[in-house]
Amino acid sequence: MSSTTLNNVPIAVPGTPDKARWERAVPVFAFPVVTSFFFVLLAFALLAVLLTAYREVVGLGPVSGMNDKFGWGIWKTFNVVVLTAWGSGAFAVGIAAWVFRRKRLFPLMRMALLTSFLAYACGLCLLGVDVGRPWNFYWVLFPWNWNVHSPMAEVAICMSVYASIPLFLENIPPVLERLWYFDARLRPGVERAERGLHKLYPFIIALAYLLPGMHQSSLGALMLLAGQRVHPLWQTPFLPLLYLGAACFMSFGCVAGTTMLCCLVWKRAMDMEILDEAARITAWLIFGWTALRLLDILFRGALPTAFHFDRFAGIFWLETFLTGYGCRLLFRSLKNHKLRTMFMGYTISSVGGMLYRFSPTTLAYMPGPKAEYFPSLIELLVAIGFVTVGLAAFLLMVKLFAILPAPAQDWRDMARYFEARRPYISWTKYFNFGFFGDTEPISPDILSDKVSHKDSD
Amino acid sequence: MAITRRELITNIAKAGVPAAVAMTITTTVGTQTLQAEEVPVPNAPVGLLYDASLCIGCKACEAACNEANNTPPDTRGDGLHQAPIDLNVYTRNIIKLYKPEDGSPSSFVKRQCMQCFDPACAAGCPFEALYKDEDTGAVRWDGVKCIGCRYCTITCPYSVPRFQWLGINPVITKCELCSHRLAKGLKPGCTSVCPVGAVIFGPRTVLLLEAKRRIKNNPGRYYQDRVYGETDNGGTQCLYLSKVPFVKLGLPEIGPESVPSTTLRWQRRIYSYFALPALLYAGLVTVIRKNLKGHEHEAHELEKETGLRAQL
Numbered sequence: 001m002s003s004t005t006l007n008n009v010p011i012a013v014p015g016t017p018d019k020a021r022w023e024r025a026v027p028v029f030a031f032p033v034v035t036s037f038f039f040v041l042l043a044f045a046l047l048a049v050l051l052t053a054y055r056e057v058v059g060l061g062p063v064s065g066m067n068d069k070f071g072w073g074i075w076k077t078f079n080v081v082v083l084t085a086w087g088s089g090a091f092a093v094g095i096a097a098w099v100f101r102r103k104r105l106f107p108l109m110r111m112a113l114l115t116s117f118l119a120y121a122c123g124l125c126l127l128g129v130d131v132g133r134p135w136n137f138y139w140v141l142f143p144w145n146w147n148v149h150s151p152m153a154e155v156a157i158c159m160s161v162y163a164s165i166p167l168f169l170e171n172i173p174p175v176l177e178r179l180w181y182f183d184a185r186l187r188p189g190v191e192r193a194e195r196g197l198h199k200l201y202p203f204i205i206a207l208a209y210l211l212p213g214m215h216q217s218s219l220g221a222l223m224l225l226a227g228q229r230v231h232p233l234w235q236t237p238f239l240p241l242l243y244l245g246a247a248c249f250m251s252f253g254c255v256a257g258t259t260m261l262c263c264l265v266w267k268r269a270m271d272m273e274i275l276d277e278a279a280r281i282t283a284w285l286i287f288g289w290t291a292l293r294l295l296d297i298l299f300r301g302a303l304p305t306a307f308h309f310d311r312f313a314g315i316f317w318l319e320t321f322l323t324g325y326g327c328r329l330l331f332r333s334l335k336n337h338k339l340r341t342m343f344m345g346y347t348i349s350s351v352g353g354m355l356y357r358f359s360p361t362t363l364a365y366m367p368g369p370k371a372e373y374f375p376s377l378i379e380l381l382v383a384i385g386f387v388t389v390g391l392a393a394f395l396l397m398v399k400l401f402a403i404l405p406a407p408a409q410d411w412r413d414m415a416r417y418f419e420a421r422r423p424y425i426s427w428t429k430y431f432n433f434g435f436f437g438d439t440e441p442i443s444p445d446i447l448s449d450k451v452s453h454k455d456s457d
Numbered sequence: 458m459a460i461t462r463r464e465l466i467t468n469i470a471k472a473g474v475p476a477a478v479a480m481t482i483t484t485t486v487g488t489q490t491l492q493a494e495e496v497p498v499p500n501a502p503v504g505l506l507y508d509a510s511l512c513i514g515c516k517a518c519e520a521a522c523n524e525a526n527n528t529p530p531d532t533r534g535d536g537l538h539q540a541p542i543d544l545n546v547y548t549r550n551i552i553k554l555y556k557p558e559d560g561s562p563s564s565f566v567k568r569q570c571m572q573c574f575d576p577a578c579a580a581g582c583p584f585e586a587l588y589k590d591e592d593t594g595a596v597r598w599d600g601v602k603c604i605g606c607r608y609c610t611i612t613c614p615y616s617v618p619r620f621q622w623l624g625i626n627p628v629i630t631k632c633e634l635c636s637h638r639l640a641k642g643l644k645p646g647c648t649s650v651c652p653v654g655a656v657i658f659g660p661r662t663v664l665l666l667e668a669k670r671r672i673k674n675n676p677g678r679y680y681q682d683r684v685y686g687e688t689d690n691g692g693t694q695c696l697y698l699s700k701v702p703f704v705k706l707g708l709p710e711i712g713p714e715s716v717p718s719t720t721l722r723w724q725r726r727i728y729s730y731f732a733l734p735a736l737l738y739a740g741l742v743t744v745i746r747k748n749l750k751g752h753e754h755e756a757h758e759l760e761k762e763t764g765l766r767a768q769l
Contacts, residue, residue, distance in 0.1 A: 023759075025768055061622025068545060068619055071610035098745050106752070132605020132620060132627040139584040139602055146584065149725050152608045153583035173769060180766070198769070201749055206741035210734060224720035225581045225612040228709060237723060361611075368616060368707075402768065411765060 020269035022107040022405035025174070028266045029414045033399045041392040048385020051378050052129050060132065064379040069371035070362075074383050075130040077361040080123045081219050082354050083387070084159070085243075087119020088251035090167060091212035096281055098205060104277045107405035111262075112255045113170050114403050118390040120163035126386040127159075151221035158215035166208035172197060174401040217244040223360040231312045231364040232302040238292065243357065245289040250353040252282040253326075257346035260339060262404050269407050276334055279342050283330035286323055286349050294320075315355065315363050322352025496575040496691065496715070499594030503634070504572055504686075504694030505648060505656055506664040508671065509706065510678065512565040512655035514552055518647035522550035522569075525635050525646025544568060546621045549632040550647050555705050564699060566706040567656055569647070570617045570632035571686060572596055572694035573715065578609035578618055578631075580717035587618070587629070594661075594694050595634035603629055614690060614709055614716055634694075661694050668696055691715025 055063045066073040089112030097105040128134045139145050140157055147153045173194070180190045220243030223230050236242070256278040263270050297303050306313050326349025333342035355363075362373065375383070398404055520539065523530050530539040531547040541548040549569060556563040576596050579587040586603035589596055598618075605627055609618040621627040635645035643649070648658035657664070668684040676682070678700065685703045686693035690711045699706060712719075727733050756767040 023763075024765065057625060059621070059623040059625065059627060066622070068543065068610070069616070071607035071620060098748050099741065101748060103752075132607070133600075133603050134605070136584070136586075136602060136604045139604070145602065147580075147582055148728065148731075149721060150581050150583050150608075151721075151724065152581050152606060154728075156583050156604070156606070177766075177768065194769075198749075198753070202742050202746035205745045205749070206738055209741055210738045213737075214734060218724075221721070221724050222581075222608070222611075224724070225577050225608075225716060227577070227612075227614055227711070227716045227720060229611075229614070237720075240724070365611075367611075408763060408765060 019407055019409060020271055021407055022269075022271040022274055023408040024406060024411050025107070025110050025402040025404060026406040026410040026414055027402050028262070028399045028404060029417055031266060031399060033396055038392060038395060041388040041395075044381075044385045044388040045392060046385075048382045048389070051382050051385070055129060055378070055382070060130075063376065063382075065374050065376045066379075067371075067373065069367040070365070070373035072361055073130070073373065073379055074362075074375045075126050075379065077358060079126045079383050079386055080130075081361060082357045083119050084123050084219075085216065085247040085250045085353065085357050086254040086350070087116040087123070088212055088216055088247040089113075089255035090116035090170065091209055091216070092248040092251045093255050093278075094205070095209055099209070102277060102281070104274050107271070107274055108255055108259060108278065110174060110403045111259050111405070112251070113167070114174075114394065114397055115254055115258060116251070117163065117167045117171050118393050118397075120159065120167060122386045122390040124160060124163055125389075126383070129382070151218040151225065154218040155215050155222065158211045158218070162208065162211040162215065166204045166211065169197065169200070169204050170208060174397075174403055178401050212247075213244065216247040217241065219243050219357075220360075223365075226360075226365065229366050230360050231366060232300070232305055233297060233312060233316045234360040234364045236296050236300060236302075238296050239360065242289065242293055242296075245285065245292065246353045246356050249282050249285040249289060249323075250350050250357075252278055252285065253346035253350040253353070256282070257343060257350065259404065260343050260346075262398065264339075266404075268404065268410070270339065271405070272337055274405075275342060276337075279330045279333055279345065282346070282349070283327050283334070286327040286330070290320065290323055290327070312364055315359055319352050319356045319359070322355065323349050324352075326350070326352060496718075497589070497591075498574070499589060500592045502574075502594035502661040502694050503639070503659065504594075504661045504664055504696060505569075505634075505645070505658055506668055506696045507567045507656045507698070508668075509564045509566055509655070509697065509699040509701075511653050512552070512567065513653055514554060514565040515652060516552045517650045517652065518550055518567065518656060519548065519552060521646040521650040522632075523547070525638060528630075544617060544619055546619050546628075546630050549630055553707070555701060557705075562700055564701045564706065566699070567647070568615075568617075568707060569695070570596060570634070571615050571690070572632075572634060573690055574693065575691040575715035575717055577612040577614060577716040580721065581608045581612045583608070590636060593634060593636060593639055595636050595639070596631070597633045597636055598629050598631065600628060605629075612716070614711055615707070661696075664696055668698055671698060688713040691718060 051063065060066055064073050064075075089108075093105055093108055093112040096102045097109060128137075131137075137156075140160065146157065176190050176194055176197075179186050217240035220239035220241070223235070224237070224239055227235070256275060260270065260275065262268065297306070306316050326345045326347070329341050329345030329348065333339075333345055516539075519541075520530065522528075523539075526549060528547045528549070531541040531545060532539055534540045534542075541551060543553075544551050551568050553566050553568060554563065555566060572595055574594070576587070576589065579585070579589060579596060582588075582603075583606065584602045584604065586599045586601075587596060587609055588599065605620070607620050609629065610616075610620055618629050618631045620629055635643070638645060644658045648656050651657075657667070659667075665684065665687060668687075672679050672682045672684070680699050680702055685697035685699070685708055686695055689708075691714060697703065697706070697708060704710060753767075753769060756769055759765075760767040
């Protein structure tokens, strides 16, 4: 029994066996990669690259709004601190799936890994643009020069190691899979690589949970050293834990929300059982996080400052309202199974979380009287450009590789689609997914909607 | 779920027994404080004593500082006067004036690096580009190690380090107590020219005695009869005397414990000897290895059933 909602996307109602069940990651096959929107993204990215070159020549002062009082601009405080929280999906969803055995979340893992990798890669690239003396970064290779108790060292080292080793390796399977389908001659090599990767997996995955746990909390610890310069509503010994918690619920929102959005845009079926599971976890995470935050503020005695009529109190209540209302919408969506409610819940709570991650470094940071910071146009364009690079790469990846979850029927549809276009494919040698080889022959019973049971019979 | 959690905990415990034992032995037997919390004391800490009640605001020290550090005078205001608004990349030392509207006592203040015993800038510096000089205790900057992250400008409670906003090879500038002059046996530039002796240079212990002598000889002259920097922020090598509250001069009341020791306490405990992360890693590996095996098995079962290649 399936019902339909917006855009006639079929959704599966929990508890009933259904065709909308997510069983397999399937590329977004019938949509062109190169669209006008893709060109717009690339244009922004190109502009950002040009402006980056300009920044390297003239220095940070002329291109940004940063100054002696506000040493950090949005490149660090938004693109790194906030967007990597969105990109913690590989950590949060992964821990829920692999450590706490929420097996239903497995279909979301490839989305989580991809969004994480892109968020981290873009953030780290922009970090390289933001720091003044990036050529000295080679010190990261010499552990005896690390200041191990510095949160900054931990963030810098952990993040670059995490993005370049475990996260990168975790994103390889879809690529290997595509190679496997691309040409039968590649298969022995691909299978050897897969076996090697699988042997390493426990160690890689464990590292992929340890490192983000460390650096996402250290991002909070960064502002501990700023002491009294961060407003008491935010400055707390629990800052690392709260930053980590915010990363968890924001990344759930990012992974599930992005998946929902993709399914709407590309007319994919939605598995409400999985989405409900994610929404339930997110809602409880937000609930626990908000409770921890409010209790901490209460016990530190900072609550009266929340009732001063100033900017800080306003931001605090806005954050609390956004996360709280998002949490409420998510709980409500568990009952009414409305995609709109769930999506709004994810969006609003994520915006609230983003504001929270942004505040201690910028909005609630008080370096002294008359200190002002507002990002310059160039700064904004570069920040946007480094997001659009990630978006463009995401669109490319989702269309070329099996990332987005779908019912198994979509895989068969894809087979049929490329079977029909085989002459075109053989001419371009571009997208050879239609070649299904020995274990997956294009047989009539696969092309029909029946599932073949040749092995089990 | 209950079983899973218990398994998680038991697995972590199993994997971590040796590590936990090692950690317990190393942290409890022996000293109570962690290695990182023992602030190494310089061999011969030297510093400045600035008496704001003596300063006449002539700014001779500013010019002397420029000369000593070979930085150009900051005449960016009108092209004629050396009149920086605050510390900046050309200005490592500045005289400011606190003059309240209501006519209560006003005061000049000399601002430069406080040379903390436990500097927040060095505690946060990722590759130890900012470091405490072993002998003089001056907080110095090493351009070979600095990545230009500007974390020091965020953490310094006195807002001292400055980043160069122009050019392709930006540097961090801050008062380094004229370490190059100290090496030649000369005093820091600012102390060599002060006409009234408002700022003097010497070993910190001597300066502290001198400050206390002044307080004793002039009861009621100084704010709270207190030397700022004696214990503030864990002790600083530059000491201040003032008639007006120190906060008005831009010296925050931090308390006797240094910023790094209070704020990074738990951070340092958690990461001490990297034992806890290692423990967690071992636990995660065992749990994931088990779950992965089950997952692979299920995926291959599904492959046999549907005829579609397993996606792992």
